[in-house]
Amino acid sequence: MTEYDSNTRGGDPVLVVEDLTVEFPSGEGLVKAVRGVNYQLQRGEVLGIVGESGSGKSVTSLAIMGLLPRTARVSGSIRFGGVELLKASEKELNKVRGKGIAMVFQDPMTSLNPVYTVGDQIAEAITAHHDVRKDVAKKQAIDLLDLVRIPNPKQRADEYPHQLSGGMRQRVVIAIAMANNPDVIIADEPTTALDVTVQAQILEALQAAQKETGAAMVLITHDLGVIAGQADRVHVMYAGKVVESGSVDEIFYTPRMPYTLGLLGSLPRLDVKTERLTPITGSPPATQNMPPGCPFSPRCPLSQDICDKEEPPLVAGPGSQFAACHFTEQVIGRDPAELFSATSADTAAVPVTVDAATDTETI
Amino acid sequence: MSEATATRTPVLSAQNLVKHFPIRGGGIVRRTTGAVQAVSDVSFDIYPHETLALVGESGCGKSTTARVALALQPLTSGKVTFEGRDLGTMGKRELQRLRREMQIVFQDPYASVDPRLPVNEIIAEPLRIHGLYDNGGRQQVRDLMKTVGLRPEHGNRFPHEFSGGQRQRIGIARALALKPKVLVLDEPVSALDVSIQAGVLNLLKDLQAEFGLSYLFVSHDLSVVRHVSDRIAVMYLGKIVETAAAEDLFNSPTHPYTQALISAIPVPDPRKERTRQRIVITGDVPSPANPPSGCRFRTRCPKFANEIDDAGRKKCSTEEPLLIDHGQGHPTACHFAESLQLI
Numbered sequence: 001m002t003e004y005d006s007n008t009r010g011g012d013p014v015l016v017v018e019d020l021t022v023e024f025p026s027g028e029g030l031v032k033a034v035r036g037v038n039y040q041l042q043r044g045e046v047l048g049i050v051g052e053s054g055s056g057k058s059v060t061s062l063a064i065m066g067l068l069p070r071t072a073r074v075s076g077s078i079r080f081g082g083v084e085l086l087k088a089s090e091k092e093l094n095k096v097r098g099k100g101i102a103m104v105f106q107d108p109m110t111s112l113n114p115v116y117t118v119g120d121q122i123a124e125a126i127t128a129h130h131d132v133r134k135d136v137a138k139k140q141a142i143d144l145l146d147l148v149r150i151p152n153p154k155q156r157a158d159e160y161p162h163q164l165s166g167g168m169r170q171r172v173v174i175a176i177a178m179a180n181n182p183d184v185i186i187a188d189e190p191t192t193a194l195d196v197t198v199q200a201q202i203l204e205a206l207q208a209a210q211k212e213t214g215a216a217m218v219l220i221t222h223d224l225g226v227i228a229g230q231a232d233r234v235h236v237m238y239a240g241k242v243v244e245s246g247s248v249d250e251i252f253y254t255p256r257m258p259y260t261l262g263l264l265g266s267l268p269r270l271d272v273k274t275e276r277l278t279p280i281t282g283s284p285p286a287t288q289n290m291p292p293g294c295p296f297s298p299r300c301p302l303s304q305d306i307c308d309k310e311e312p313p314l315v316a317g318p319g320s321q322f323a324a325c326h327f328t329e330q331v332i333g334r335d336p337a338e339l340f341s342a343t344s345a346d347t348a349a350v351p352v353t354v355d356a357a358t359d360t361e362t363i
Numbered sequence: 364m365s366e367a368t369a370t371r372t373p374v375l376s377a378q379n380l381v382k383h384f385p386i387r388g389g390g391i392v393r394r395t396t397g398a399v400q401a402v403s404d405v406s407f408d409i410y411p412h413e414t415l416a417l418v419g420e421s422g423c424g425k426s427t428t429a430r431v432a433l434a435l436q437p438l439t440s441g442k443v444t445f446e447g448r449d450l451g452t453m454g455k456r457e458l459q460r461l462r463r464e465m466q467i468v469f470q471d472p473y474a475s476v477d478p479r480l481p482v483n484e485i486i487a488e489p490l491r492i493h494g495l496y497d498n499g500g501r502q503q504v505r506d507l508m509k510t511v512g513l514r515p516e517h518g519n520r521f522p523h524e525f526s527g528g529q530r531q532r533i534g535i536a537r538a539l540a541l542k543p544k545v546l547v548l549d550e551p552v553s554a555l556d557v558s559i560q561a562g563v564l565n566l567l568k569d570l571q572a573e574f575g576l577s578y579l580f581v582s583h584d585l586s587v588v589r590h591v592s593d594r595i596a597v598m599y600l601g602k603i604v605e606t607a608a609a610e611d612l613f614n615s616p617t618h619p620y621t622q623a624l625i626s627a628i629p630v631p632d633p634r635k636e637r638t639r640q641r642i643v644i645t646g647d648v649p650s651p652a653n654p655p656s657g658c659r660f661r662t663r664c665p666k667f668a669n670e671i672d673d674a675g676r677k678k679c680s681t682e683e684p685l686l687i688d689h690g691q692g693h694p695t696a697c698h699f700a701e702s703l704q705l706i
Contacts, residue, residue, distance in 0.1 A: 052556040165647040195420035195583065197644050200627035204643065222556065225586075225629030229636035248633045264631060266561035268590035271630045271706040273610070277590065279562035283526045 013040035014183045014216050015064070015101070020076035022059050022068065029288040033059040035240035036076070041184060041216040048231030048248065049220045050263075054284055056240040057220045061186045065103055066093045081183070099129040102177035102215075104206070106189040108169035112161040118172045119145075119157025125179040144175040147212065148205045167198035171205055178209045185210060186218045191226065203230060224267060228252055233320075236260050239285055239295035242314065246321035256323035256331050258339065259296045265336025278340045294326070301340055302327045372447070373408035374577050375432065375465070375545050380405045380441035382424075382431050386652060399652045401427040403601040404441075409545065412571065414578040416588040416609075418624075419598035422648055425581045428598070429547045432579065433465050434458060445545075463493055466538035470550035472530035476522045482508070482533055483518035489540045507536040510573075512566060528559035532566065539570065547579045552587060564591060585628050589613055597621045600659040601651055603686055607693035615702035617695040619666045620644075625705050640705060657681050658698070666699055675699060 022034040034056040041047055051057045062068050064078055066085060078085040080100055083092065097103075105111040113121060122141035126132060132140075138157070145153035148171040161169055170190065177185050187206060191199040203226065210217045219230055227234055227248065234251040236244040236259065244257040255261045265278035282299040285291075294300070297307040306326055314322040325331060331339070383398035402424045409415045417425040430436045432443050434450045443450045445461060453461065466489075469475035476485050486504045490496040505515040511532040522530055531551060538546055548567065552560040568591065570576060582588050588595060589609060596606040597620065605618040616622045623644040629636060644663045649655055657680040661667045667679050678698055689700040 052558060167647055195648075196585075196627045197420065197623055198647065200641065200643055201645070223629065224557075224631040225636075228631050228633045229629045252631060252633050263558060266558045267631055268561070268564065268584075268586045269630060269632075270586040270589055270613070270625065270628050271632065271635060273613075274590060276568070277561035277564055279560075279565060280558035281562075283528065283559065 011042060014043055014080065015039075015041040016077070016079040017060070017064065018077040018079075020060065020063060020078065021074070022056070022063050023073040024069075025071060025073070026288060031288045032240055032290060033287055034063065037237075037240075037242055039235065039242075039245075041218065043183070043216055044210075044214055045232045046210065046217045046219055046230055048227040048234045049218060049237060050222060050224060050227050050234065051237035052222060052284060054239075054287065055237040056287075057237050058188050060237075061103070061188055061218060061220060064186065065097060065101065066090075095129075098125055098176075098182070099180040100182060101184040101186060102180070102182040104170075104173050104177050104185065104187040104190045106192050108166060108173050108193070109161065111173055112169060114161055117158050117160055118164065118169075122157075122172065122176050122179055125176045129180050140179070141175070144179060145172070147178070148172075148175045148209065149201075150175075165198075166194055167201060170194060170198075170202050174202070174205055174209050178213055181213050182215050184218065185213070185215045186220070188220045189222070190219075192221070192223070199226075206230075224252075224263065225270075236263070239290065240287060241295070241324065243296065243324045244322065245314070246317075246319065250319055250321045254321070254332065256317050256321060256328045257296075257325045258300050258302055258327075258331055260323075261331055261334065261336045262299075262340055265340060276337070278337045280340065294324070302330055371410050373410050374446060375409045375579070376444045377408070377428075377432050378406050378442045378444075380428060380431055380443070381439045382427050382436065383439045397652050399650075400601050400654060401651060402431065403654075405598070405601070405603055407596055407603070407606070409577045409579055411544070411577055412575050413594065414571065414580050414592040416580040416582060416592035416595045417598055418582055418585055418588050418595060420583055420624075420648065422600075422651065423598040424601040424651070425583075425598050426549055429467070429549055429579055429581050433462075433467060433547055435467070460493075463541040464543050465545045465547070466541060466543040467547040467549060468531070468534050468538045468551050471554055472527055472534055473522075473554075475534055476530060476537075478522050481519050481521055482513070482525075485522070485533060486518075486536045486540055489537060493541060495541070503540070504536075507540055510539065510570070511536045512562070526559070527555050528563055531555060531563050535563075535566065535570070539574070542574070543576070545577045545579065547581070549581045550583070551580075553582065553584060560587075567591065585624060586630075597624065600648060600654055602659060602696065604660065604697070605693070605695040606686070607695075611693055613706060614704065615691060616705065617689065617691045617693070617700040617702045618660075618697045619664050620660050621695075622703050622705060623665070630706070642705075655680075658684050658696070660697075666697075671699055 017037060017039045020034055020037045024031040037060050049057045063074055074086060080096060119138055119141045122144055123137035126137040126140055142153045142157050145156055150156050150171050191202050231248045234248050235242045238259050244260045262280040266280055268277060280299050285295050293308040294311055297303040312324045312326045314324045316322055380402050381404055382402040383400055385395040386397040387393040388396045405428050417428060419425045431438050483504055486507055487496055487500055490500045508515045513532055552563050580592055592609045595609050595612045596603045599620050605621045616625055623642045626642045642665055644665055646663045649662055655662050661679045684696045684698045686694045686696040688694050691700060691702045
């Protein structure tokens with residue numbers, strides 16, 4: 001249901017995801033990559049999705065674009081502009097892809113075609129959806145390159161991806177995403193492969209692209225710093241579910257789910273000198289044959305019997321915040337170091353316990 | 364060097380390290396047509412029990428610096444001394460004996476351990492190579508596993524049965540097996556998720572306190588570096604552009620590149636993010652095969668572009684700034700260094 005996803009801006013949402021689940025059959029049982037994700041996206045807003053590897057944040061966006069492998073079992077509902085994407089034919093999807101919803105992937109080298117010039121690739125994105133002459137599209141491509149601040153756009157348009165640096169390539173990918181004035185831009189770890197000074201440039205370009213097109217953006221990243229600077233609302237994902245959602249300030253200043261608090265505590269920060277970080281013990285659960293109960297329970301300092309029996313639903317808190325925790329009241333106002341060191345042994349003190357959940361290992 | 368360290372003798376000292384990789388032509392003769400100047404005149408000292416961090420973006424030469432400092436790759440010129448002994452003049456056997464004192468932990472925990480060996484054997488390997496295994500090696504391996512936070516009873520398992528964080532611990536245990544004095548950590552946590560990364564960083568701190576290790580910590584992540592290091596050297600295009608005690612560097616960065624780096628790193632605090640001063644630098648790193656004349660950073664330097672006059676620009680283009688104290692209390696390689704408060 002969508003109720004946990006507060007509709008702060010009013011108006012009709014451009015994208016509605018309801019109870020989305022994605023499962024992959026594997027030799028060792030069904031991998032439940034996404035287990036019931038809901039969200040609504042308003043025009044012009046930036047929704048940040050954070051989570052560690054394997055939390056299902058990328059699979060969610062691939063499902064929206066209809067890019068999952070055929071073996072994937074998808075259920076739920078994804079509605080975009082009155083179209084149910086999960087039931088749409090490939091032809092209908094092709095009308096949405098790149099035009100209604102555009103995507104920026106992590107690795108700009110693999111998302112560009114090495115044998116075409118970047119100008120041609122941007123022009124192709126335009127001609128795929130509009131009946132325009134090639135030379136007109138090419139001109140627009142140059143304008144787009146200029147818009148994402150590529151110097152000498154006219155000359156660059158005739159170059160191949162390998163002639164550009166990583167940051168430049170990612171700008172080209174952003175230009176392609178903007179080409180058809182999409183309503184939604186999904187950026188999946190758009191800066192993870194880039195150096196920090198280039199990351200700053202790309203985030204700026206993305207912001208500019210989003211403002212220019214008025215599109216809503218889904219920004220998927222593992223970097224809480226990037227989220228803090230870019231997102232309006234945040235979803236924290238863990239083991240295929242949204243475990244906490246709220247405005248960016250709510251998530252960072254008053255987290256109500258132990259995992260969110262733990263993430264913030266384990267982060268070395270540039271702006272604060274911390275003597276000791278607070279790791280979260282253990283590792284995320286394997287997503288196949290998941291036991292009942294809260295998936296974070298084995299790593300959670302607040303865990304009690306009920307946590308291993310019943311998976312907590314997302315429950316509304318104050319403001320626009322929602323959290324999935326049986327003991328959310330005990331999380332409020334706590335210091336991560338104090339909460340997480342209470343039960344979890346620190347690395348050196350009792351070395352054997354840390355990170356030693358080998359039984360649940362995958363791969 | 365700061366006053367506190369001046370009286371001590373460094374464990375590892377690098378003087379004017381230069382490493383060029385030849386670029387060869389395509390023909391049969393494969394004549395050398397140029398050189399990638401990966402490391403150009405880098406000097407540093409590491410003192411006992413301290414962590415020196417080398418930070419910079421990809422291609423700045425930080426990993427190559429670490430590798431030539433360990434004599435894993437030959438130097439083009441320069442000198443590395445370990446407790447006063449020159450590595451360059453040592454014979455092969457002497458060097459091998461010295462390797463006990465200097466070990467390395469690599470970035471990728473998946474690629475740096477042999478997948479066909481059980482963990483016991485991976486950790487025992489350095490002991491065997493140096494002929495130390497027969498003398499209580501088994502127990503030593505068990506102890507090492509405990510030290511790094513792994514269960515000794517898992518010693519018969521293979522690397523694929525462990526998570527990334529645990530594999531990195533295996534790599535650390537192996538590096539510790541010979542009781543080294545210096546540990547080079549080459550991006551030791553950048554392949555790990557944050558919740559796991561914190562545990563490994565804490566472990567490294569504890570090991571340093573327990574065994575009195577010196578770390579050369581190579582990283583691109585200034586947030587991590589702030590947390591672990593005593594002193595920091597910032598590298599750009601093969602050169603150290605600024606070096607200072609960790610707190611000094613963060614509180615009063617003086618080189619425009621350091622300032623840009625610090626201001627580019629997002630902090631997990633939305634209010635701060637909204638109000639922070641950003642120094643955005645444009646463009647990309649120039650090719651190390653053909654670095655700019657004068658100051659290597661000038662092609663991207665916001666100061667060069669916006670603040671200084673033509674005479675100043677001329678100075679930057681012709682005169683290479685030396686890594687000296689320009690009046691801010693620590694060495695910085697900028698003609699127009701000014702400290703700035705950014706966080």
